[in-house]
Amino acid sequence: MNGENASGHSAGPNSGPETGTRDPDALLRRAGVRGDPDHDQHFLVDDRVLDRLPGYAEEADVDLSHVLEIGAGTGALTDRLLAVADRVTAIERDPDLAAFLREEFAAEIDEGRLTVVEGDALEVDLPDFTASISNLPYGPSSELAFRLLPEGRPLVLMFQREFAERMAAEPGTDDYGRLSVTAGHYADVEVVEPVPKEAFSPPPAVQSAVVRTTPRDPDYEAPDVDFFMDFLKAVFTQRRKTMRNAVRNTAHISGLGDPDAVVDAADEDLMGRRAGDVTPAEFADLAALAREVGEPGEHPSA
C-alpha cells in the first residue's frame, strides 16, 4: 500500500517506517474521488509541497506531540504529519473520505497515533492539540482561522493567496485591514510559500499560499472579542477618514453608546491617523478604552 512514490521525505523519530511516502495521486485513485470544488475539495498532489508543510513547523521548533489536521481529504498530508508527529487528529466532513481514511490508516489508528473525526471542523469539539498543519477548505477559511487562532497554538495553514497576504499584512500597506489586525492580535503571521494552482487536483480558480503563525502573548489587555470585531469593522469601512471621524461614526455598535467620549479620551495623535496605520496593539487598547468610556454606566457582557 505504501512506497508507491517515495518522496524522499525523512520520517521523524516517532514514525513507523511506512509513513511519509504515500503517493498523493495513488491515494486519490484508491479513494475513488475526483475532488469536488463545490465541497471545497482541492487535493494537494505535489509531493514537494506536501513534504515542505510539516517542515515549516519543524524549523520553528514547534511541539508536534499532537497535530490537528482540518480537512484531511485522502490523507496525503496526514501521511506526512504521521511521519513527524507523535499523534495526529484528522477532521474530515465528507463521510466517504472519512471512511477511506479509517481504512487507509487502520494501522496508525490501531496504534493510537491517529484519530479520524468525521464532522464539520466548525462544529466538532477540538482536541487539546499542540499545533495544526492543514490544507484548509477555502470556503470557511476565515471562520476556521478564527476558531484556531484563539487557541494560542502554532499553525501552518494553506489559504487562498490573497487571504494569506491580507492576514500577514503590516500596517501602512494596502493589504492591511480588519483581517490583519485580528490575526495580528493573536499571532505573528508570515506567508512562507506561495503555492500554484497546479499543485492541486482539481486546480482551484485562485493561487494559494502557506501561512505560519506563532502565537503571541500580547502585553496588552485583550478586548471583548465580539466588540473588538464590530469595532474594527466599523472603523475599517471608513478607512479613508481619520480615526477621529471614523470613531465618531460608531454609535451603532452594540456596547458603544458615546463615541465622542471615546474620541475625547483617546490619544490625539492616534485620532489623527487612519485605520490602515494603526497597529493591532493600538487597536486593542482603543477598543478597550471605547468599552470603558463609550457607554458610561452600562457594560453588557463585559
Ligand SMILES: C[S@@+](CC[C@H](N)C(=O)[O-])C[C@H]1O[C@@H](n2cnc3c(N)ncnc32)[C@H](O)[C@@H]1O
Ligand atoms: C482543500 S481539501 C484538502 C484535502 C487534503 N488535506 C489535501 O491536502 O489534499 C479540503 C478538505 O476539507 C474537507 N472539508 C470541507 N469543509 C470541511 C469542514 N467544514 N470541516 C471538515 N472538513 C471539511 C473536504 O471534504 C476536503 O477533503
